[in-house]
Amino acid sequence: MTDAFNYDAWTSALERGELLGGRCQSCETTFGTPVMVCPDCSHRGLAPTPLAETGTVHTVTRIEVPPTGFEGPFFVGIVELEDARLTARIEADDGEPEIGDSVTFAGGLSAAPDGRVAPLFRLD
Ligand SMILES: [Zn+2]
The missing domain is CATH 2.40.50 (OB fold (Dihydrolipoamide Acetyltransferase, E2P))
Structure with a gap:
């Protein structure tokens, strides 16, 4: 998946019963809620990724x-x-x-x- 990971994508997934996080495409840190910029490395570009449930x-x-x-x-x-x-x-x-x-x-x-x-x- 390469779509942007934003609030709408996150809540749409929740409505479908899916738990998505965002993975930084630079440092590969994963976040459980939408962030626009990686707090760890300041990279702009988090991709949606399924989280452990x-x-x-x-x-x-x-x-x-x-x-x-x-x-x-x-x-x-x-x-x-x-x-x-x-x-x-x-x-x-x-x-x-x-x-x-x-x-x-x-x-x-x-x-x-x-x-x-x-x-x-x-x-x-
Ligand atoms: Zn990062």
């Missing part, structure tokens, strides 16, 4: 008072994948997600009133 919870926080239009409480955190990190909604069937828990990508979550999509991970 399993990882661990790097950090997590409970949103007790949700923003307008959202239902809470819910959990957001940083998920550490083999090749990248990204911020995501994290759901657990029972209890609360904790740092170090294993998670699996579960598609795009459209929870915002404006229809924006966010990555969703569930505890294994």
Whole structure:
């Protein structure tokens, strides 16, 4: 794939249930969310690349008072994948997600009133 890796490409992939990252075509660092310029080497040109869909919870926080239009409480955190990190909604069937828990990508979550999509991970 040589298409540009931008926000629209990222959210379109999430809507299809795909988790894309961007790989710098100069230093080959991979990022879990869209960036226009590589933060590591300043190269302009990140190509979309499929990310690993399993990882661990790097950090997590409970949103007790949700923003307008959202239902809470819910959990957001940083998920550490083999090749990248990204911020995501994290759901657990029972209890609360904790740092170090294993998670699996579960598609795009459209929870915002404006229809924006966010990555969703569930505890294994
Ligand atoms: Zn780079």
